[in-house]
Amino acid sequence: MMLKKTTVKKLKGLSDEYKDVMSVMEGNAQKSIDDDGRAYGGFIRTVKGKLQEKITQSLVEIAWGSELNLDMNRLAINSNKIRIPIKPAYLSKIKSIKTQKEILAKINDYYYGLSVDKHVFIDGKFVIGIECKAYAENAMIKRILVDFMLLKTKFPELKTYLFQLESMLGGDYEQATKEPMGSKQTHSIMSYFDTVDLQVLTLIKGARKVNQPINKPEFFKPLEMSALEHGIEMLVDTLKGFK
DSSP: OOOOOHHHHHHHHHHHHHHHHHHHHHHHHHHHHHHHOHHHHHHHHHHHHHHHHHHHHHHHHHHIIIIIIOOOOEEEOOOOOOOEEOOGGGGGOOHHHHHHHHHHTGGGOOOEEEEEEEEEEEEEEEEEEEEEEEEEHHHHHHHHHHHHHHHHHTTTEEEEEEEEEEEESSGGGEEEEESSSOOOHHHHHTOOTOOOOEEEEOOOSOOOTTTTTTTGGOOOOOOOOHHHHHHHHHHHHHHGGOO
């Protein structure tokens, strides 16, 4: 897929913005420690998390507005809680009749408020859910899959993605390739979640190394333009159905 020149230019700007943020992260972390008494690790995790969410939202907006040239007013992105109601059939599993009756009497109050990092709506319809991670490992994959499984009980057609900066999933996820083979562990976990087709996009080449954080200048790694372009292609493939 040949992307528009305007799209590629915006992706280059996104890559440059990432580089700028990473270049000052260490200094800003020290300033936050000195001025506010914040923990170094907490500051770095927060900034990386917000950075990845910003990149992800930008990719959606570029795919919709630049590549597909569609009305931005039709697009909405948020992370508002969505109510996942209690399953009525669950009541029959509760041994206490009193508890059953009390729940049934107020059943509309029984729900779980669930959100992932980015909910993408087109014309008010929830069409894409994206988890944004500075990195992911397989313990996180289990939680991500559970969240999407619950969301798909209400939105069966929902497309589900994991967009990560770095990878700790094993296999070739860290190669930032267009169609990763994946890893044995991750595929094994995914095989138990029949309703969820989780697509993984990695933006930085090389497996995450705990002792070589990319926010330190000597270990900095750029965003891969090819991975950013593939992210646009993935999103366009879903969003083009709403032209």
